Amino acid sequence: MNLVTQAVPFANEAFVDFTKEENRAAMQAALNKVKSELGQTYPLHIGTETIVTEQLITSINPGNTGEVIGYVSKADQSLAEKAMQTALTTFETWKKVPAAERAQYLFKAASLMRERKFEFSAWMVLEAGKNWAEADADTAEAIDFMEFYAREAIRLSENNEHMPLTPVAGEENRLSYIPLGVGVVIPPWNFPLAITVGMTTAAVVSGNTVLLKPASTTPVIAHQFMALMEEVGLPAGVINYIPGSGAEVGDYLTTHPKTRFISFTGSKEVGLRINKLASETAPGQIWIKRIIAEMGGKDGIVVDETADLEAAAQAIVASAFGFQGQKCSAGSRAFIVESVYDEMLGKIQALTEQLQVGLPEENFTTGPVIDEGSYNKILDYIEIGKSEGRLLTGGDKAEGNGYYIQPTVFADVHGRARMMQEEIFGPVLAIGKAKDWQEAIALYNDTEFGLTGAFFSTDEDRIAEALNNMHCGNLYVNRKCTGALVGAHPFGGFNMSGTDSKAGGYDYLLLFTQAKLTSRKK
Structure with missing residues (x-):
């Protein structure tokens, strides 16, 4: 095996292009292979010993809860x-x-x-x-x-x-x-x-x-x-x-x-x-x-009136709903200046409603949340959101034999609302209105967390101000707040987001x- 060494410059691993038929076929073949191996029992590994215990953890497919992935020994x-x-x-x-x-x-x-x-x-x-x-x-x-x-x-x-x-x-x-x-x-x-x-x-x-x-x-x-x-x-x-x-x-x-x-x-x-x-x-x-x-985090995206609104809407939806919002970097909040607020709401709603929910192995855009506990917690937060904001889209369970929830967007949510302050870790986005970009940044900063954030603007003076004043470990300008790359975006946050x-x-x-x-x- 030819091994790379430290003398070779580090480069990030390329992502697979699934629009190519050969890659789709390779992924389907891998899924078929893995499915043929489901239901095995896995041991502990302690030194040279493999130990199968009487107590087992049952791992299930969250997208098809009748399917057991495996039984894992429990220490x-x-x-x-x-x-x-x-x-x-x-x-x-x-x-x-x-x-x-x-x-x-x-x-x-x-x-x-x-x-x-x-x-x-x-x-x-x-x-x-x-x-x-x-x-x-x-x-x-x-x-x-x-x-x-x-x-x-x-x-x-x-x-x-x-x-x-x-x-x-x-x-x-x-x-x-x-x-x-x-x-x-x-x-x-x-x-x-x-x-x-x-x-x-x-x-x-x-x-x-x-x-x-x-x-x-x-x-x-x-x-x-x-x-x-x-x-x-x-x-x-x-x-x-x-x-x-x-x-x-x-x-x-x-x-x-x-x-x-x-x-x-x-x-x-x-x-x-x-x-x-x-x-x-x-x-x-x-x-x-x-x-x-x-x-973890309660991350957000700030949009001012000079921003590319289409790009900002796409970033907000991708940040909020990628992997069903189950990322510590997920953009679960957005603060938009009032002069473009209604226009942005329309764009965000339209993009969210294009997301299709379904079985991950069939490569639907949006899949299940991880387990029953998360499922019930997120649905409870959605009910809270209905009293704290205006439901734009979603707001309920989604069809399927798994833990599926509709991508959900609330508008007109106050900055101190629970939807804006507590980490939900699911496909739920809360949007608030700001009178101007400075207030939007202040609203963004008003949280105990400080992991990721994004600022959308074309005004260089405002961008400079945001770079100085938005308090988080990973701040992005004119791009989504998820997707840190090894070596390029060292990842970790402030305050209650960790060390x-x-x-x-x-x-x-x-x-x-x-x-x-x-x-x-x-």
């Missing part, structure tokens, strides 16, 4: 402790493996995933309810993360360029980045491959060992990644695959005295709980646990390392 505290001890032992050898050698496992895995891109995407279509393009983007991002972090690990190990030191006569000084230890990786279900892969490989390529507790709604996709890493020869015990409940396994490992760091992506509520539990020092603990957290960890950025690996200065007299 308890005793198995979590076994995994911890395995990871601790493995860390003693893995931390000594040169970064360039660790990186080769990621390069190999990226190469194999690229060869099997349609198959990995097909798993997400069926288990996560993504349409073909959303699943393909997820797989492409997973490949990007592995390629990017592998290069970064090599760069940090071989160069002093990140933190050049002031020369001192008669001394040889060096700052190196050494691994932390054993970490708990808790990824979300909404990017079940990309974020799982990114969080896990960033940790292991930095020299740490990992306890991977995937989301309970998408554990089979995480197992496909685990199997891939075993296939490329990653030493046993570097990644330990231990699905389990957050209350039992998650809390146990978060409070464990040997846990060195917790890398989490998910809701604000769970992130704050992890932060609180990890802040308590357990008996025998000799460090402050490091928390790397991305906790601004900037996944896919040039300082991300530093979060999984500690800097050690060595000084030697010549």
